[in-house]
Amino acid sequence: MISPIISLIIFAMFMTGSPGPGNLLMMAGGSTQGFKKSLLFLSGMVAGKTAVNLLIAVGVGVFVVENEILFESLKYVSSAFIIYLSISSFRNIKKNSDLSKFTFKNGLLVHPLSPKTWSMILLAQSQISNIGISQLQRSLLIWIIFTVGQIVFHSSWGIAGSILGRVFSNNIWVNRIILFLTILFVVWFLFD
Template identity: 35%
Template sequence: MLLDNYSIGLLLFAGSMVATPGPANMILLNAGSQFGFKKAIPFVFGIILSKQLIIWPIGFGILTFFELFPNFVNFIKFLSCTYIIWLAWKLSNFKINDNKELEKPPSFFHGLPVHPTNPKAWAMVSVGFSNYTNPNESLLISTLILATIFIIIQFIFHNLWCFFGVQLKKIFQNTKYEIWLMRFLSLLMLGSLVLLFLK
């Protein structure tokens, strides 16, 4: 049965993790405020699919590779920190505007690196496999269930974060608080990274 106790637990876990602020959601919030919901849709779907680039390799044993080569994990962490800090800096200098010709909206392919370079995403998927998959199920079925639940949860909450960005634009555009909003969102992005490494 698909929704056994493990799957229900995974559903609740994934919902609580995906819905909360993190680098991916902060990026989506900004994309919505900058380009509007419709133009950001390809980027949203790129981010949703990008978690699958973590789920399937973890499901089929890439964590064993990481255990054998711990320095590679540190290299991934360095890349992810650099990427998220760069995104936060970009966000802090963004200005909400109506001129859509100034910048092109991010594409589907721009969304693909977001989760593979996000330590929170790796930790989230690893916990999902270790705590919320049925040990009596085959590896393929367990991975398929986890992948399906995450993609459904992401579809709901990543779109909501992007839509929330559109609403922020309506409230803060062309006000004196606009720059402070962008800086606050940047700090949230950096804060999510700091908290992750304190765990």
């Protein structure tokens, strides 16, 4: 039983630590408004991923992934939303506005709209489906592992963004790079 759990932890580390919409958006938020002011956005992302975990635990995830039209629609809506948040954060820097895009509500939408999130949680469920624990225990274990990974890595990316924002007094170029990387990731995701 230990080996599949260790594999799950490693899988979760790669999935939550690698560049993706949540991490890149946290970096953008950290660089534009600082890490502390991005914590509500982070909290929203954690709550949103918790909702996805719960929906998958009760069987909705299989329906979403098996319904090709719904899954593809989710992919495009997610991509549009992430590009919208990225461009909005960049525009807010230029206008020196209140950076209202990094809210709990917007964070709440990031992971439920992400097909990557649905796929990785479903894959995690199947990865440990035969280790002799109940569906409830399996779902709780996956939620704990992914939530810890999400908090650690999203925070790390947010802190890195905050450091970049402080190091470069005119961080417009830093944010242009982050914006470019985020949009590049989304385009790659769409055509993968």
